[in-house]
Amino acid sequence: xxxxxxxxxxxxxxxxxxxxxxxxxxxxxxxxxxxxxxxxxxxxxxxxxxxxxxxxxxxxxxxxxxxxxxxxxxxxxxxxxxxxxxxxxxxxxxxxxxxxxxxxxxxxxxxxxxxxxxxxxxxxxxxxxxxxxxxxxxxxxxxxxxxxxxxxxxxxxxxxxxxxxxxxxxxxxxxxxxxxxxxxxxxxxxxxxxxxxxxxxxxxxxxxxxxxxxxxxxxxxxxxxxxxxxxxxxxxxxxxxxxxxxxxxxxxxxxxxxxxxxxxxxxxxxxxxxxxxxxxxxxxxxxxxxxxxxxxxxxxxxxxxxxxxxxxxxxxxxxxxxxxxxxxxxxxxxxxxxxxxxxxxxxxxxxxxxxxxxxxxxxxxxxxxxxxxxxxxxxxxxxxxxxxxxxxxxxxxxxxxxxxxxxxxxxxxxxxxxxxxxxxxxxxxxxxxxxxxxxxxxxxxxxxxxxxxxxxxxxxxxxxxxxxxxxxxxx
Amino acid sequence: xxxxxxxxxxxxxxxxxxxxxxxxxxxxxxxxxxxxxxxxxxxxxxxxxxxxxxxxxxxxxxxxxxxxxxxxxxxxxxxxxxxxxxxxxxxxxxxxxxxxxxxxxxxxxxxxxxxxxxxxxxxxxxxxxxxxxxxxxxxxxxxxxxxxxxxxxxxxxxxxxxxxxxxxxxxxxxxxxxxxxxxxxxxxxxxxxxxxxxxxxxxxxxxxxxxxxxxxxxxxxxxxxxxxxxxxxxxxxxxxxxxxxxxxxxxxxxxxxxxxxxxxxxxxxxxxxxxxxxxxxxxx
Numbered sequence: 001x002x003x004x005x006x007x008x009x010x011x012x013x014x015x016x017x018x019x020x021x022x023x024x025x026x027x028x029x030x031x032x033x034x035x036x037x038x039x040x041x042x043x044x045x046x047x048x049x050x051x052x053x054x055x056x057x058x059x060x061x062x063x064x065x066x067x068x069x070x071x072x073x074x075x076x077x078x079x080x081x082x083x084x085x086x087x088x089x090x091x092x093x094x095x096x097x098x099x100x101x102x103x104x105x106x107x108x109x110x111x112x113x114x115x116x117x118x119x120x121x122x123x124x125x126x127x128x129x130x131x132x133x134x135x136x137x138x139x140x141x142x143x144x145x146x147x148x149x150x151x152x153x154x155x156x157x158x159x160x161x162x163x164x165x166x167x168x169x170x171x172x173x174x175x176x177x178x179x180x181x182x183x184x185x186x187x188x189x190x191x192x193x194x195x196x197x198x199x200x201x202x203x204x205x206x207x208x209x210x211x212x213x214x215x216x217x218x219x220x221x222x223x224x225x226x227x228x229x230x231x232x233x234x235x236x237x238x239x240x241x242x243x244x245x246x247x248x249x250x251x252x253x254x255x256x257x258x259x260x261x262x263x264x265x266x267x268x269x270x271x272x273x274x275x276x277x278x279x280x281x282x283x284x285x286x287x288x289x290x291x292x293x294x295x296x297x298x299x300x301x302x303x304x305x306x307x308x309x310x311x312x313x314x315x316x317x318x319x320x321x322x323x324x325x326x327x328x329x330x331x332x333x334x335x336x337x338x339x340x341x342x343x344x345x346x347x348x349x350x351x352x353x354x355x356x357x358x359x360x361x362x363x364x365x366x367x368x369x370x371x372x373x374x375x376x377x378x379x380x381x382x383x384x385x386x387x388x389x390x391x392x393x394x395x396x397x398x399x400x401x402x403x404x405x406x407x408x409x410x411x412x413x414x415x416x417x418x419x420x421x422x423x424x425x426x427x428x429x430x431x432x433x434x435x436x437x438x439x440x441x442x443x444x445x446x447x448x449x450x451x452x453x454x455x456x457x458x459x460x461x462x463x464x465x466x467x468x469x470x471x472x473x474x475x
Numbered sequence: 476x477x478x479x480x481x482x483x484x485x486x487x488x489x490x491x492x493x494x495x496x497x498x499x500x501x502x503x504x505x506x507x508x509x510x511x512x513x514x515x516x517x518x519x520x521x522x523x524x525x526x527x528x529x530x531x532x533x534x535x536x537x538x539x540x541x542x543x544x545x546x547x548x549x550x551x552x553x554x555x556x557x558x559x560x561x562x563x564x565x566x567x568x569x570x571x572x573x574x575x576x577x578x579x580x581x582x583x584x585x586x587x588x589x590x591x592x593x594x595x596x597x598x599x600x601x602x603x604x605x606x607x608x609x610x611x612x613x614x615x616x617x618x619x620x621x622x623x624x625x626x627x628x629x630x631x632x633x634x635x636x637x638x639x640x641x642x643x644x645x646x647x648x649x650x651x652x653x654x655x656x657x658x659x660x661x662x663x664x665x666x667x668x669x670x671x672x673x674x675x676x677x678x679x680x681x682x683x684x685x686x687x688x689x690x691x692x693x694x695x696x697x698x699x700x701x702x703x704x705x706x707x708x709x710x711x712x713x714x715x716x717x718x719x720x721x722x723x724x725x726x727x728x729x730x731x732x733x734x735x736x737x738x739x740x741x742x743x744x745x746x747x748x749x750x751x752x753x754x755x756x757x758x759x
Binding site: 060062063064097147152159163164166186187188191200202207269271274276321322323324325326328330365367368371406408409410411436438440442472475 | 541603727
């Protein structure tokens with residue numbers, strides 16, 4: 001992971017943003033043409049069936065308007081956002097549907113500055129379109145779902161979700177995450193849908209899922225210094241020593257070859273004796289940028305060259321979950337062939353080393369109290385080799401606590417998420433109260449609090465706790 | 476509610492009873508359990524499907540409306556399969572729940588929940604039967620097969636009296652009044668009810684009213700069923716189903732009214748519907 005500020009100057013970002021607009025539109029058109037071609041092919045193939053069934057039928061139309069005001073508690077930084085998310089689902093013939101979900105974002109206080117919106121993590125297929133400092137748009141989802149053989153093929157921009165853990169990601173890395181609000185957004189809002197093909201079929205022995213993801217978009221980190229701009233040395237290389245010039249190369253992104261540069265995955269699912277089991281394999285680019293640094297003495301005028309890039313990895317793992325009485329036990333584990341960890345000195349080993357990583361989450365949900373859910377998770381990541389000279393410990397452990405309760409027939413809902421890093425002793429807390437006034441309107445109040453060491457992943461935001469008021473209007 | 480004087484099975488009731496060929500036996504031999512078995516036969520189909528309209532109304536009269544697709548497969552009469560999908564409102568749209576009962580009543584059911592906000596399927600505990608079903612006054616337990624062949628395994632039934640009561644639409648019905656008590660250790664532990672009193676009307680054996688008593692023995696919910704209509708099964712048998720069911724929570728005055736739309740019985744339902752995979756994809 002890296003902060004965008006290390007990777008491009010504001011003017012670079014502004015320029016790339018303007019050029020990106022043209023590229024964005026061109027790629028939207030290409031993607032749209034691809035989908036239309038698929039639709040046309042499908043339409044021709046199923047013409048006979050359509051004699052009996054209407055060619056197009058409106059299955060669903062609606063959406064959500066979210067209005068949200070947030071303000072940091074330690075200063076006067078605030079945001080006022082409106083997000084318009086219509087949804088449309090159209091049936092095609094007897095066995096296909098198309099789902100379309102764009103998003104229009106308005107920042108009433110002008111937050112979409114080009115410098116904060118470099119989007120270098122996103123492929124040209126999945127960039128947001130920034131109209132100006134006050135408004136942007138993005139295609140959230142656009143996919144065709146169709147029966148193919150005995151299975152179901154989903155083609156287009158979609159979310160693919162793996163794993164059983166909440167918030168902690170061991171296997172749920174098929175899609176990257178937008179960290180604009182760090183870890184506080186709901187998963188479906190934070191996940192970045194990717195252009196992918198997803199085939200799911202039930203075989204006699206198990207359920208099979210095959211995924212192909214040519215869209216090379218990665219975790220998108222905020223570049224806003226006043227908000228959730230990452231500074232933890234666990235993620236960001238330390239500053240260069242005094243007198244050392246820093247030279248930064250462009251981000252070395254994967255190519256656009258849809259075969260060679262794509263991610264591939266397979267998941268097998270089976271329920272055995274009341275236990276849900278999955279086996280997962282993903283050949284993919286790690287969603288976090290790897291930042292290499294190289295020191296050149298340069299005859300007494302040392303220069304550090306920073307080279308951000310993305311690296312591939314094999315991920316193999318599985319999940320389980322089962323219920324017993326009022327408890328549900330669930331877990332997931334994964335072996336990552338290549339995880340890249342920063343070195344304490346930016347110039348040791350070119351600033352980053354590759355290690356094997358085994359990580360797992362074990363969670364217990366308890367629902368023995370009326371209208372209440374309590375959930376505890378333990379996460380651990382274990383690196384191969386020694387941790388000497390690395391910015392993180394060999395074994396890194398995190399605990400989460402999640403509690404929610406509804407009142408008055410779900411008119412009110414309270415929920416609390418607490419994340420605590422055992423190694424760094426820092427934490428993040430999200431407390432939320434939601435009032436469902438009617439079927440169409442709900443209000444919520446949220447308090448996000450960070451505490452602990454400034455060098456920790458959560459403690460780095462200890463001066464950026466915030467309160468948030470929001471209204472969801474459904475239509 | 477108007478309670479009539481308790482009396483033995485009357486000639487009129489007997490005549491009505493005899494009009495149902497399956498149970499053309501002397502009324503004197505009809506036990507409380509027999510009434511509940513007759514109730515099950517009168518409503519039992521292999522499958523059923525309905526687009527339910529759920530109206531949640533609080534004591535002030537504020538209403539919220541939810542549209543839910545309900546599919547039930549009773550092919551195995553000892554192990555019901557229930558699939559529920561919320562179609563509206565938007566904030567719960569596409570929530571999907573699958574419950575698979577086990578033949579062994581001592582085993583917890585299997586239950587999965589798909590939440591659109593997570594976009595993934597979660598295994599959830601099925602032992603907390605008394606949990607409110609999505610904010611309604613119904614609990615998950617209320618969707619289970621509670622009486623009849625299955626219910627007789629973990630309940631005891633006692634005949635209390637005969638009584639004429641008006642149903643929810645004001646139509647007076649002559650009923651048998653039956654007390655149901657959980658009898659197995661597991662049922663006593665897991666059920667939210669310590670006792671139920673059921674009014675089974677004598678014309679079609681439909682349970683038109685039910686009082687639920689909590690663990691403390693206090694009346695906490697009241698169900699009424701009305702608009703009972705006949706449906707023909709694939710075996711040309713007629714079953715009788717209420718199209719309007721209302722559950723009221725006594726303490727809060729909150730109530731949930733179910734209206735069954737597009738109700739069908741014994742339509743062929745693909746077996747794939749009742750699988751974890753279908754809960755995840757929502758598509759066949």
